[in-house]
Amino acid sequence: MGSRTSVDAARQRRGRPAKSGVPPLDREQVIQAAVEMTSREQSQPLTFRALGRHLGVDPAALYRYVSSKDELLLAVADGIIGKAVEGFVQTGSWREDLAELLSRLHWGYLGHPEVAVAAAARITRLPGEMRFAEIALGLLKEAGLADPEAAVMYRAVADTVLAWTGFRAGLELNAAAESDHKAWEEACLEVDPVHFPHVARLASPLTAVTLQQGFRQTLDLLLTAVQSRAEETA
Numbered sequence: 166m167g168s169r170t171s172v173d174a175a176r177q178r179r180g181r182p183a184k185s186g187v188p189p190l191d192r193e194q195v196i197q198a199a200v201e202m203t204s205r206e207q208s209q210p211l212t213f214r215a216l217g218r219h220l221g222v223d224p225a226a227l228y229r230y231v232s233s234k235d236e237l238l239l240a241v242a243d244g245i246i247g248k249a250v251e252g253f254v255q256t257g258s259w260r261e262d263l264a265e266l267l268s269r270l271h272w273g274y275l276g277h278p279e280v281a282v283a284a285a286a287r288i289t290r291l292p293g294e295m296r297f298a299e300i301a302l303g304l305l306k307e308a309g310l311a312d313p314e315a316a317v318m319y320r321a322v323a324d325t326v327l328a329w330t331g332f333r334a335g336l337e338l339n340a341a342a343e344s345d346h347k348a349w350e351e352a353c354l355e356v357d358p359v360h361f362p363h364v365a366r367l368a369s370p371l372t373a374v375t376l377q378q379g380f381r382q383t384l385d386l387l388l389t390a391v392q393s394r395a396e397e398t399a
Contacts, residue, residue, distance in 0.1 A: 190220065192230040199237060200244040203277045211238060211280060240291065241277075242284035247293030249273030253300065259307040260388050266300055267326045267384060274327075278334040285331030298323075309395035318394065322387045329380055336376070 195216070202209040202219045209215045213234065217224030231237045249269040255262045274281040288294070301323060305315040336342040350372040358365035 190222070190226075190230065195220070195227060195230045196237075196240045196244050199241045200248070200277070203241060203280050205276050205278060208279075211241060211283075213237070238280070238284055239287060239289045241280055242274075242287060243289035243291035243293040245273050245277055245280060245293075246270065246289070246297050250293065250297050250300065255300075255304075259304045260392065263301065263304045263308075263322070263391070264384055264388060266297070266304065267322060267387075270297065270323075271326055271330050271380065274330045275334060275337075278337050281330050281334035282338060285327045285334070305391065308391055309399055310391070311398060314394060314398060318391050322391065325383065325387060329383060333376055333380070 198220050199211060199216050201207065202215060203211050209219065211234075213224040213227050216237075217227055220227075231240060249272070250266070253266060253269065274285060298319065302315055302319055305318050306312075310318060353364055353368040353372050356364050356368065364371070
């Protein structure tokens with residue numbers, strides 16, 4: 166009995182099935198599990214310990230599928246991007262389609278705030294990111310941009326959306342963010358109108374702007390810039 170127990174435990178440590186019925190793992194399953202556990206709903210940290218617990222295996226067994234925490238982070242980020250792009254269907258309107266694609270990226274990452282903060286400034290170089298880039302570049306070409314312009318605009322719109330995403334995720338995870346915002350609102354509403362007349366006059370509408378409104382306006386400005394550039398070079 167003791168020998169069989171030792172064998173089953175060794176199998177679990179290696180990520181192999183034990184008599185308990187735990188199925189064997191592969192890299193895709195490991196990454197998918199990591200994506201799931203870092204979702205807003207589960208909010209587990211992206212660590213090998215947490216992932217091993219989530220999968221029911223020894224954390225050391227996971228290194229056969231992912232060699233480091235950084236590789237795991239990039240793979241999870243790419244999984245999020247891939248899931249955001251999944252099911253995307255073009256309508257024939259490059260502006261509407263690009264807005265939808267960028268919004269999918271934004272909301273996909275925001276569904277995993279800790280990953281968004283850690284990975285929004287990273288480049289995965291993996292299939293999900295490449296698929297996103299392929300679609301976005303195609304839409305920019307449909308807008309009428311020449312190849313070099315399409316490349317520059319891709320970097321501009323994608324990087325801006327990722328910056329917005331990391332910013333929003335950071336605010337969500339920062340316990341002091343809400344109190345900071347309330348203090349800022351009070352400061353704007355009580356500002357000296359002699360020294361800061363514009364802030365004083367616009368304090369109410371200024372402090373009423375939500376993050377979602379700010380993101381939508383940013384997206385609209387980006388797409389208008391793409392359209393304007395395409396018209397200039399037509």
